[in-house]
């Protein structure tokens with residue numbers, strides 16, 4: 001007799017929450033992160049996936065039903081963004097039909113979108129800086145916002161001068177664009193909510209309720225660029241630290257706000273520029289971990305569970321990042337050695353990973369099975385382990401390898 | 417003063433390094449000597465990177481200092497800096513991938529170790545590699561990729577080079593975080609490098625015994 005979807009839902013959720021709380025579960029959970037894998041698996045093009053809300057939903061549903069993970073991740077807010085990108089004429093991303101071939105995933109275009117001289121502007125008034133300088137730079141259709149008035153100067157009879165920019169046709173058009181983007185965004189969120197309900201009815205809990213970015217990466221990826229932020233560590237450390245502090249507070253505030261719309265208390269935080277090889281341990285502690293830890297602790301204080309994705313290698317960071325409350329978070333690792341990580345972090349935080357991308361793309365199911373079995377032996381003792389691909393399930397993974405991962409977890413991951 | 421310049425660059429004292437360089441150049445010191453010192457400083461920076469005391473902030477700041485000083489020196493130079501070269505390398509991130517931090521480090525270390533490096537940038541289509549190989553005639557080609565979608569273009573690039581009849585005279589190394597022996601076999605490269613130092617070792621090995629190029 002098969003279990004009902006409600007029973008499966010409860011069983012899967014308990015399995016994952018037990019691991020997070022560092023209790024031994026019934027078996028090792030399987031939480032594969034999908035990006036475009038379900039899209040390739042269903043034979044869709046990336047372009048269709050980014051534009052057709054229903055097709056990408058169907059593709060994800062198929063992959064979920066075939067792999068039966070313990071929780072699902074939703075494709076909507078990070079993949080099906082073609083229509084919105086188009087409305088905004090967004091410059092930070094190239095996507096199919098806009099600089100990338102239809103069968104290729106979208107690409108981030110790194111740049112120095114905030115100049116070194118602009119730290120003070122951002123620090124003084126982030127909203128004003130975003131409106132007048134940053135958004136016009138990164139969204140073609142919002143360029144007229146550079147002409148908006150200084151909002152604090154709209155008062156008493158001065159509103160007359162303050163209002164004139166709103167009469168300009170280009171400014172009006174920019175607001176019209178925002179309105180259209182808002183309507184599209186509601187449509188997209190509506191699909192995401194419906195997809196979540198459908199998955200719940202099929203017995204799959206959701207992995208995440210919100211996303212956040214480490215403050216250093218927020219500035220390094222989207223504002224200063226890699227070169228910019230790395231030299232800022234030497235050229236203007238005080239300003240960088242001041243901005244990190246400001247961004248930390250804004251990130252905490254906006255993450256808590258966005259979680260009001262969901263009941264899933266988990267926040268995904270992927271990390272970029274603080275991993276091994278990027279900076280010395282001392283710089284890591286001062287410029288990267290300080291603000292990230294503040295974010296992690298603030299979320300935990302609110303009863304939330306951060307899922308922090310330590311990309312690349314992080315062996316040299318393990319002692320430092322151990323400094324968080326026990327059993328309250330999930331650390332996902334890409335290439336970090338799980339045997340070492342288990343030893344340092346085993347009594348503090350559960351770990352998720354790390355079947356190599358090259359194995360999933362070019363290896364055989366037997367090799368994948370052997371890897372999973374060994375991973376469970378090395379890092380699964382007493383719980384604390386969740387199986388995922390190192391980078392999730394790679395877009396180009398062989399489907400039989402993804403299936404082998406699912407099967408191996410069930411076969412070798414049982415406790416008791 | 418030249419040795420203080422070297423220490424300042426290698427010690428990440430940017431303001432001091434720039435004012436020293438300006439003083440030296442304005443005082444009539446041969447701009448080639450100043451650039452020679454910069455190169456020496458870069459070698460020290462490279463060593464400290466290899467020893468894991470320096471990382472990206474230091475490499476990038478050193479790169480900026482070098483560029484600023486070169487710009488100061490250029491208008492005063494009558495002839496270019498002549499460097500003895502171990503060999504030529506063409507390098508780039510393959511089509512469909514825009515990650516370049518690792519490739520830039522490889523480029524910088526190869527340069528510090530005496531190779532003439534032609535960096536084609538990111539998202540480089542196979543034909544562009546072929547054109548560069550024909551123009552530069554390198555001993556070595558370096559391909560970088562960080563994305564799994566780039567495994568296929570990596571393989572296609574090497575295939576295209578073979579079909580163009582350029583493979584035999586060329587050693588090909590590949591690298592980037594997800595690259596391993598498995599992907600080396602898959603792509604048909606000669607070797608893969610887990611970090612930038614391996615890129616240097618491989619290149620040195622492949623050009624050993626070659627006479628240095630003027």
Ligand code: B12
Pocket residue numbers: 106107108109110221226271272273277311312313334357390391394395512513514515516517518519521522557558559560561562563564565589590591592593594608609610611612613614615
């Ligand atoms: C920093 C980073 C970024 C930066 C890149 C900035 C830049 N200018 O390069 C930004 C934020 C822009 C970025 C964007 C994206 N990224 Co990214 N990124 C990373 C990250 C965290 C680190 C890469 C890095 O620079 N490492 C530091 C350098 C020094 O290391 P390295 O590159 O490995 O290089 C060393 C060696 O490999 C070797 N080497 C490198 N090249 C060569 C060449 C030769 C010939 C040799 C011998 C050796 C060699 O020497 C180097 C020095 O020792 C990795 C995680 C990881 N595992 O690496 C993800 C990662 C590569 N990114 C990933 C993804 C998915 C993306 C995006 C697609 C995300 C998105 N949807 O927007 C985009 C798009 C990128 C694109 N289309 O090309 C995934 C790839 C997954 C996959 N499918 O393959 C990774 C693995 C993260 C993950 N775990 O999911 N990313």
